[in-house]
C-alpha cells in the first residue's frame with residue numbers, strides 16, 4: 753500500500769552537505785518528498801519528539817546531538833514507505849549497517865547516524881503531526 757513516513761536528516765549529515773545525496777536515495781528508490789523543511793530543534797522540541805526514549809542512558813547525548821545544528825525534516829510517500837525507508841537507512845548503528853545503506857555511507861556513530869525514520873504506522877502518524885500540519889503536506893497524485 754502507499755504509505756507516508758517521517759524522516760530526519762540529522763545535524764551530522766546536514767553539516768556534511770549531503771542532504772541532496774540522501775534525498776536522491778529516497779527518490780531513486782520510489783519515495784517521493786511530499787513535505788520538507790529545515791529546522792533548528794530546541795531542547796523542548798527534541799525531548800518531546802524522542803519522549804519514548806526518556807530515561808534511556810543515551811537520551812542526554814541524543815538530545816545534545818539533535819540540538820547541535822539544523823536538521824531537515826521531511827515526509828516521504830510511496831509503496832511500503834515505512835519499511836522501504838528503514839531498508840535504505842540501514843541499521844541504527846552504522847557499524848552494523850549493510851553496505852550501500854545511508855548510514856553505512858554517511859554516518860560515523862550510533863549517535864551521529866545521519867538519519868531517523870519512523871518504525872511503524874503509529875509512530876509515522878505521530879511524528880509527521882509533530883512537525884507538519886495536514887495543509888503542509890502536498891498531494892503528489
Ligand code: CMP
Pocket residue numbers: 805810814844862863864865867868869
Ligand atoms: P533514531 O532512529 O533517531 O532514534 C533514537 C536515536 O538514539 C537513534 O536513532 C540513535 O541515533 C540514538 N541512539 C544512541 N544509542 C542508542 C541505542 N543504544 N539504541 C537505540 N538508539 C540509540
